[in-house]
Amino acid sequence: MLNAEKIKKEFPILSKGLIYLDNAATTQKPYQVINSMKDYYENYNANVHRGVYRIAVEATEKYEEAHRVIAKFINALPNEVIFTKNTTEAINLVAYSLGMKLKKGDEVVISLMEHHSNFVPWQQICKLTNAVLRIIPIDENGNLKDFEKHINKNTKIVSITHASNVLGTINPVKEIIKKAHEVNAIAIIDGAQSVPHFDVDVKDLDCDFLAFSGHKMLGPMGIGVLYGKQEILKEMKPFIYGGDMIKEVNINDTKFNEIPWKFEAGTPNVSGAIGLIEAVNYLKRLEMNNVFSHTQQLIKYFLETSSEITNLKAYGPKEKNGLVSFKLGRLHPHDMSAFLDELNIAIRGGHMCAQPLVNFLGEAAVARASFYVYNTKEDVDKLVKGLKKVKGVFKV
Amino acid sequence: MDIHMENILDHWRNPRNSGIMKDADIIFSDSNPLCGDEIKMQLKVKNNNIKEVKFLGRGCSISQAAADLLSDYVKDKNLNDIKNIKNEEMIKMLGIEIGPVRIKCALLGLFALKKGIYLKEGIKMEDSNLNGQITN
Numbered sequence: 001m002l003n004a005e006k007i008k009k010e011f012p013i014l015s016k017g018l019i020y021l022d023n024a025a026t027t028q029k030p031y032q033v034i035n036s037m038k039d040y041y042e043n044y045n046a047n048v049h050r051g052v053y054r055i056a057v058e059a060t061e062k063y064e065e066a067h068r069v070i071a072k073f074i075n076a077l078p079n080e081v082i083f084t085k086n087t088t089e090a091i092n093l094v095a096y097s098l099g100m101k102l103k104k105g106d107e108v109v110i111s112l113m114e115h116h117s118n119f120v121p122w123q124q125i126c127k128l129t130n131a132v133l134r135i136i137p138i139d140e141n142g143n144l145k146d147f148e149k150h151i152n153k154n155t156k157i158v159s160i161t162h163a164s165n166v167l168g169t170i171n172p173v174k175e176i177i178k179k180a181h182e183v184n185a186i187a188i189i190d191g192a193q194s195v196p197h198f199d200v201d202v203k204d205l206d207c208d209f210l211a212f213s214g215h216k217m218l219g220p221m222g223i224g225v226l227y228g229k230q231e232i233l234k235e236m237k238p239f240i241y242g243g244d245m246i247k248e249v250n251i252n253d254t255k256f257n258e259i260p261w262k263f264e265a266g267t268p269n270v271s272g273a274i275g276l277i278e279a280v281n282y283l284k285r286l287e288m289n290n291v292f293s294h295t296q297q298l299i300k301y302f303l304e305t306s307s308e309i310t311n312l313k314a315y316g317p318k319e320k321n322g323l324v325s326f327k328l329g330r331l332h333p334h335d336m337s338a339f340l341d342e343l344n345i346a347i348r349g350g351h352m353c354a355q356p357l358v359n360f361l362g363e364a365a366v367a368r369a370s371f372y373v374y375n376t377k378e379d380v381d382k383l384v385k386g387l388k389k390v391k392g393v394f395k396v
Numbered sequence: 397m398d399i400h401m402e403n404i405l406d407h408w409r410n411p412r413n414s415g416i417m418k419d420a421d422i423i424f425s426d427s428n429p430l431c432g433d434e435i436k437m438q439l440k441v442k443n444n445n446i447k448e449v450k451f452l453g454r455g456c457s458i459s460q461a462a463a464d465l466l467s468d469y470v471k472d473k474n475l476n477d478i479k480n481i482k483n484e485e486m487i488k489m490l491g492i493e494i495g496p497v498r499i500k501c502a503l504l505g506l507f508a509l510k511k512g513i514y515l516k517e518g519i520k521m522e523d524s525n526l527n528g529q530i531t532n
């Protein structure tokens with residue numbers, strides 16, 4: 001296991017006894033990330049790609065370095081990395097740019113376990129274009145059911161989450177991508193819950209797009225990533241127009257800048273990109289395989305120690321990525337999490353922005369504990385103790 | 397544990413007024429999509445007074461206990477008086493501090509009740525019309 005005790009000390013917010021177990025929503029930030037952003041604002045804050053004075057050059061270099069660091073982290077080329085606000089914006093970029101070309105009869109394939117951010121854009125684009133939205137169902141174990149059956153010669157886009165934020169399921173995306181390519185469909189992967197937890201190699205996966213959020217992997221809020229294969233990006237239309245994304249503007253027409261800049265219109269989130277460099281460096285120092293096995297052990301430990309709590313029901317497949325969703329009798333997750341909050345334990349309760357999935361589970365809301373590099377077995381002990389208390393008080 | 401919280405849990409575990417009402421004069425269901433709380437208020441009315449109240453619902457302890465407490469509170473009350481119940485009165489019945497996140501849970505039953513009464517008069521009420529009453 002990672003030395004989480006020591007790692008915790010590098011996260012200022014965790015120095016006051018907070019047991020933070022809502023990491024699938026957003027992770028906390030180490031001082032390295034916080035300080036790098038402070039350093040930018042205190043010492044070289046300037047707009048990028050514009051000025052010729054020193055701090056403008058320094059800011060520009062750092063912003064471009066961020067593209068290189070992220071590219072290397074996922075085995076892409078720097079010009080294949082587009083900075084967005086978050087996963088949601090990254091998916092919308094593709095949905096608007098490529099999705100709007102869909103025609104009646106074309107098909108888009110997603111799954112029942114998508115986060116709303118990979119569900120609603122496609123649902124709405126399909127309404128606008130009269131394309132058909134196909135939803136891969138899931139089985140009772142929380143795995144995708146017969147995905148091949150839903151991909152056919154009419155399929156133009158397949159957009160699937162790599163790992164579920166409710167069930168923890170890791171989907172066989174490599175096979176799904178292969179199947180999508182067999183019918184010449186574009187394959188998009190929602191990596192919001194995978195990139196923070198294990199090595200994701202876009203060349204190995206052969207996905208056409210990968211979207212993820214900096215804030216779920218120790219980075220700041222407001223910076224996300226869209227990876228796209230360069231040959232596709234070059235042909236793609238921009239999604240947002242304005243400054244920075246142009247090469248030349250005339251009264252009648254505009255020549256767009258090269259990739260990735262043609263997709264990054266307007267002043268970007270430079271401090272966010274700088275913070276993200278440090279977040280990635282932090283994870284690289286820990287090594288992603290250690291990150292993965294650390295949370296694996298915490299999950300295992302939680303499932304073991306909570307098994308004596310009768311009426312506690314965990315959802316999802318046996319193998320889970322980073323989190324466990326559960327219910328305790330008829331207790332509403334909001335009651336549970338409000339009670340645990342009194343004990344300084346933060347867990348999530350609700351529909352997790354995956355309403356179609358949670359409804360499929362027969363619930364309106366579930367509780368979720370999600371782990372990361374600074375969580376210790378002691379944190380899990382406290383959670384389990386807290387759950388026993390909740391059970392006693394509510395008598396469920 | 398705080399006695400008010402104890403009281404809420406008691407109403408949540410053993411609601412006094414929950415059940416199905418046959419031949420109700422007013423029925424209104426409302427839900428809180430964010431947390432999935434659901435309340436259905438059922439009333440029997442005579443001469444503009446509430447004769448009987450029952451609710452059906454599922455959700456968190458606050459939403460369910462509030463509906464139960466409210467059902468007791470409005471029995472024999474005049475429909476017009478119910479329309480004037482202030483949101484603060486509901487919170488007072490619960491007796492605990494309700495933060496901004498749980499306020500919707502606390503008021504779900506009251507809103508369902510008021511919406512049902514207004515609808516009977518042909519007026520469609522939205523949360524936003526009733527929310528304004530928080531500061532009344």
Ligand SMILES: Cc1ncc(COP(=O)(O)O)c(C=O)c1O
Pocket residue numbers: 024025086087088089115117118161163164165190192193213224353
């Ligand atoms: C699987 C998955 N996809 C997408 C998102 C959306 O991420 P963001 O809110 O950063 O755009 C999340 C975050 O909750 C997620 O868990």
